[in-house]
Amino acid sequence: MSLIAIGGLLLFILLLLLGGGVWIAMGLAIVGWIGQFFFTTTLPGKNLFTAFWETTASWELAALPLFIWMGEILFRTRLSEQMFEGLAPWLNRIPGRLMHTTILGCGIFGSVSGSSAATCATISKVALPELKRRGYDERLALGSLATAGTLGILIPPSITMVVYAVAADASVIRVFLAGFIPGLLLMLLFSGYIAWWSLRHPDKVPPAEAPTSLADKLRRSGSLIPCALLILFIVWVLVAGWATATECAAFGVLGSLAIAISSRSLTWRNFWDGLMSATRVSCMIMFILAGASFLAKTMAFTGIPRELAEGVAALNLSPYALIAVLVVVYLVLGTALDGISMIVLTSAVVLPMIQKAGFDLVWFGIFIVLLVEIAEVTPPVGFNLFVLQNMTGKDSNVIARAALPFFGCLVVCIAIITVFPQLVTWLPDVVMGVSR
Known part of the structure; x- marks a missing residue:
């Protein structure tokens, strides 16, 4: 049986x-086991334990439950309500109004977390x-959150970008800036x-x-100041290099608790409920990550990604x-x-092809990150779909259909940066040029 047939x-x-x-x-995990047992000579049991351990015993992944707990604190106290109250007057005249908070929230939080799953779950x-x-x-709302959550791996810092930069032997700072x-x-x-x-469906x-004066807008936005200061801090x-993403997540939890205490909206009950909910969501995400890691090992052992990449190289396009x-x-x-496995398993074959075709490796890094974002909302292993499914009880296919228009936005973005690659390379060239 051919490798493509095995993959199918x-x-x-x-x-x-x-x-x-x-x-x-x-x-x-079951599919990974079947693939290794029937189509490779390796030991699936040993690889299963290795994949689960390597995935969950990760210092970078320690940021995930902390950021999720930060979101739980905001959700279970009055802080989230205050944030929406503060944003409402400013978004009142924009079609869609508060629906844009899903995009703004994911963009801002993505610049902090570096994780698609953490961004999606928290916002x-x-x-x-x-x-x-x-x-x-x-x-x-579901469609926007599923796709906007992927901003966590596009807006630096991003673990996916670090993996690509190492694989491509490119500057991590340049990829971040891009x-x-x-x-x-x-x-x-x-x-x-x-x-x-919103204009089509008023x-x-x-x-x-009702319209409000500038003074009233500023007064109502006062509740945003503590959370805004926390995010800016x-x-x-993180940018100054004083703390890692995991340490920043710990600062976020401590800051959220301090703000909730000062606003007198934190009780022992919502503290405990938030902690338990964050634990359940984090365990769910880590369990799925471990299963995906084991399946990725199966793909690596069978050689399916390499076969696909070599097939493309043979076309001389x-x-x-x-x-x-x-x-x-x-x-x-x-x-x-998952996205990191896609990069690691194909980079050895794809990157030489890209260089030979004359494309900038930093540009290709953003190109591939956008494709990874699409993978996060593509069934059956779209990770953000699973996160929202477990949080809302909605079927992942229902969420995938809701995300289709935003999926189209991702495709449009890929087309734009392909036609205008300067959108990717201009900032790194300017900043790194100045730094030299």
Whole structure:
């Protein structure tokens, strides 16, 4: 049996398991076991334990439960409500109004967390209940959160970017700097779609609040100041190199607790409930990550990603035809692999092809990060879909359909940076040129 046929069979088994109601993490691990047992000579039991240990015993991953707990604190105290109250007057005249907070929140938090899962889980925990309470369309909120959560790996700092920079032997700082403008562009595309949708469906958007004076807007926004200062502090110490992402997450938790205590909205009950909820969500995410890691090992042992990449290399395509084919290849890989595995397993074959075609490796890094973002919302292994499914009880396919328009925004962003690569390379060239 060919490697492509094996990959198709494993994907079919995974779809059957997920359709039958098997837990997501268990489904991933079962398919990984089947692939290794029947199609490789390695020991699946040993690799299963190794994958689970390597995934969960990670210092970088320690930031995940802390950021989720930070979101729980904001959600279970009055801080989230105060944040929305402060933003409402400023967004009142924009089509979509408070729905844009999902994009703004994910963009701001993504600059702190560096994790798609943490960004999606944290902002969803804060925004979804508040948007539902105010009467906003739940389907649009789910779609925007699933895709905007991926900003966590595009807006620096980003673990995915670090992995790519190491694999490509590129400057981590240049790759980080290259992510800012595409990140802002993607936020504008997401918000643009929300505004367009709101104009098309005015009956599904709550009525605008009464106009307020500038003084009243500033007064109502006063509640934003503590949280804004906390976010600015976290970004500052991270960019200055004074703290790692995990340490910043710890600062975020301590800061959220301090703000909640000072506002007298923290009780022993919501403290305990928030801690337990953060524990459950973190365990769910880590369990899925471990299952995905084991499946990625299976793919590596079978050689399916390498086979795909070598098949593309054999076509001898023109530069833009090569980019188009790589988009399709990475979209296919994204249905079964997490983003970091996609990069690690294909870089040895793909990067020489990219250099030969004349593309800048820093530009390609942002290109591949955008494709990884698409993989995060692509069934059956779209990780953000799983996060929202476990948080809301909605089926992942329902969330995937809600995310389709925003999926289109990601594709448009890829097309724009391909036609105008200066959007990616300009900032690194300017900043690094000045620094030299």
